[in-house]
Amino acid sequence: MSAAERPEDREERLNRIFRVLRFVLPLAIGAVLLFAWEYVVRAKDIPPYILPGPVLIWKTLINDWTSLYPSLVNTLRLTVSALAVAIVGGVVLAVLFAQSKLIELSLFPYAVILQVTPIVAVAPLILIYVDDTSIALLVCAWIVAFFPILSNTTLGLNSADHNLVNLFQLYGATRWQTLRFLRLPAAMPYFLGGLRIAGGLALIGAVVAEFAAGAGGTASGLAYRILEAGYRLNIPRMFAALILISLAGIVIFAFFTLVTHLALRRWHESAMKREN
Amino acid sequence: MRPVVELSGVDKVFSNGTTAVRGLNLAVQAGEFVSLLGPSGCGKSTVLRMIAGLGGITRGTIGWPQASHDATGQPLPQLGFVFQEPTLMPWATVFDNVYLPLRLKGVSRRDAGPVITGVLAQVGLSGFEKSYPRALSGGMKMRVSIARALATSPSLLLMDEPFAALDEITRLKLNNDVLDVWAERALTVIFVTHSVYESVYLSNRIVVMAAPPGRVVADIRIDAPYPRDEAFRTSALYNDYCRTVSAALADAMSAPPLAA
Ligand SMILES: Nc1ncnc2c1ncn2[C@@H]1O[C@H](COP(=O)(O)OP(=O)(O)O)[C@@H](O)[C@H]1O
Numbered sequence: 255m256s257a258a259e260r261p262e263d264r265e266e267r268l269n270r271i272f273r274v275l276r277f278v279l280p281l282a283i284g285a286v287l288l289f290a291w292e293y294v295v296r297a298k299d300i301p302p303y304i305l306p307g308p309v310l311i312w313k314t315l316i317n318d319w320t321s322l323y324p325s326l327v328n329t330l331r332l333t334v335s336a337l338a339v340a341i342v343g344g345v346v347l348a349v350l351f352a353q354s355k356l357i358e359l360s361l362f363p364y365a366v367i368l369q370v371t372p373i374v375a376v377a378p379l380i381l382i383y384v385d386d387t388s389i390a391l392l393v394c395a396w397i398v399a400f401f402p403i404l405s406n407t408t409l410g411l412n413s414a415d416h417n418l419v420n421l422f423q424l425y426g427a428t429r430w431q432t433l434r435f436l437r438l439p440a441a442m443p444y445f446l447g448g449l450r451i452a453g454g455l456a457l458i459g460a461v462v463a464e465f466a467a468g469a470g471g472t473a474s475g476l477a478y479r480i481l482e483a484g485y486r487l488n489i490p491r492m493f494a495a496l497i498l499i500s501l502a503g504i505v506i507f508a509f510f511t512l513v514t515h516l517a518l519r520r521w522h523e524s525a526m527k528r529e530n
Numbered sequence: 531m532r533p534v535v536e537l538s539g540v541d542k543v544f545s546n547g548t549t550a551v552r553g554l555n556l557a558v559q560a561g562e563f564v565s566l567l568g569p570s571g572c573g574k575s576t577v578l579r580m581i582a583g584l585g586g587i588t589r590g591t592i593g594w595p596q597a598s599h600d601a602t603g604q605p606l607p608q609l610g611f612v613f614q615e616p617t618l619m620p621w622a623t624v625f626d627n628v629y630l631p632l633r634l635k636g637v638s639r640r641d642a643g644p645v646i647t648g649v650l651a652q653v654g655l656s657g658f659e660k661s662y663p664r665a666l667s668g669g670m671k672m673r674v675s676i677a678r679a680l681a682t683s684p685s686l687l688l689m690d691e692p693f694a695a696l697d698e699i700t701r702l703k704l705n706n707d708v709l710d711v712w713a714e715r716a717l718t719v720i721f722v723t724h725s726v727y728e729s730v731y732l733s734n735r736i737v738v739m740a741a742p743p744g745r746v747v748a749d750i751r752i753d754a755p756y757p758r759d760e761a762f763r764t765s766a767l768y769n770d771y772c773r774t775v776s777a778a779l780a781d782a783m784s785a786p787p788l789a790a
């Protein structure tokens with residue numbers, strides 16, 4: 255007879271099982287779905303221009319890599335630049351808002367208007383008025399990515415503990431000191447939360463802008479590959495480009511999740527390792 | 531002797547019209563351990579915050595007869611403030627939390643080192659410099675908060691119900707430690723509490739407040755020798771003082787509100 259399991263051992267064992275299941279379960283479901291998909295396509299003899307099977311899509315991805323890869327790089331470059339500009343713009347504007355209520359009152363409504371206007375509807379206009387297509391695309395992607403950073407950072411800068419603000423005042427802290435040592439660190443979790451959303455939105459903005467731009471422009475992204483393949487009824491290639499976009503989104507999200515964890519693990523509840 | 535701080539005819543009316551304090555007179559002498567005692571909402575925190583220069587006063591004056599003055603003639607009282615919550619920066623280590631007041635005054639990290647080691651030793655937290663607040667118990671966080679208040683070597687320490695959220699055993703321990711710090715550094719302390727027992731144990735003077743509006747209704751001297759310990763807590767003298775102060779507090783609570 256084995257000794258009775260201690261409750262903490264049992265909990266530890268369950269935790270280990272869940273850690274494994276977290277990866278195994280989604281992968282298993284994915285495998286089953288892919289298998290069923292391939293099976294249906296083959297059994298019913300569905301032609302590739304109606305629905306290609308996963309195997310064909312994979313082959314297309316490999317064969318067309320030489321044309322898909324540069325498009326992936328273009329789309330990613332656009333996404334990253336838009337995100338970079340959104341971070342700088344969002345944080346600078348949020349800091350200005352935190353320093354002056356007047357600036358916040360005058361500008362915030364316009365930030366909201368930018369956010370609520372669907373980018374698909376505005377993109378064609380931006381493409382008309384901005385001569386340089388790559389800049390027009392950047393503007394479109396930036397509009398989409400910038401708001402979550404602005405609104406989250408603004409919230410974070412204003413969320414510093416009231417008593418700590420008093421303490422800084424008591425010791426005669428300058429505005430700059432209060433910003434540097436109190437408001438910015440307090441805003442960090444909020445900013446990072448905004449960043450995770452903005453990363454995904456920058457990609458969406460980039461793809462939408464590329465769609466709106468169509469074939470125009472020298473550097474063609476993945477959206478253009480999808481359009482192009484659509485015209486030619488090359489459905490496997492549409493799927494291949496789509497998969498690359500999804501993968502890019504997943505990588506961006508995972509990257510910022512990791513950054514958030516590394517930045518906050520020492521002190522913030524959301525990233526602490528729980529031991530009880 | 532000239533008092534450290536002197537409030538004369540001080541009123542505080544908040545922007546929503548609440549009169550938190552009316553006609554308050556209070557002079558605190560150097561070296562005193564004064565408790566502000568009163569029911570919740572009688573304006574104790576407001577008085578402490580006004581002394582600290584937080585939030586301003588509506589009428590009257592707060593004078594600093596002993597303080598040095600800056601170039602513009604403003605008094606420069608050396609203050610430390612301890613809030614009811616530890617009010618630490620969660621993203622900073624114990625060292626950086628205690629370093630904060632010195633950093634704000636432009637003291638370099640290297641120069642601040644020995645001072646911080648000293649105050650942490652005094653509150654019994656040697657060796658915790660690199661810990662984050664999250665890893666500390668409630669009592670230890672409060673000790674960090676006290677160490678931070680001591681970092682600038684203030685002559686006047688303001689404490690707003692610092693131990694109200696702690697368990698009894700931790701509170702008794704911290705009471706003794708505060709008395710030690712007060713004696714060693716020859717501090718003046720203004721200590722807000724709603725506990726009769728705590729105020730009698732700690733103070734040599736208890737100022738009882740009532741509301742509305744917040745005002746002083748009794749000023750009781752506790753003539754018991756320091757250092758105080760468990761023997762004092764069980765003495766007849768302590769019991770007598772507790773009874774006297776309780777009666778004053780009961781009077782305060784049944785006092786009719788002042789007419790506007
Ligand atoms: N910022 C504020 N605005 C309006 N009223 C306040 C504010 N702070 C405190 N008060 C009011 O002033 C009175 C005294 O409050 P406070 O000094 O916090 O009392 P205590 O510390 O004795 O519990 C209360 O009636 C409270 O509601």
Ligand SMILES: [Mg+2]
Binds near residue numbers: 574576690
């Ligand atoms: Mg209070």
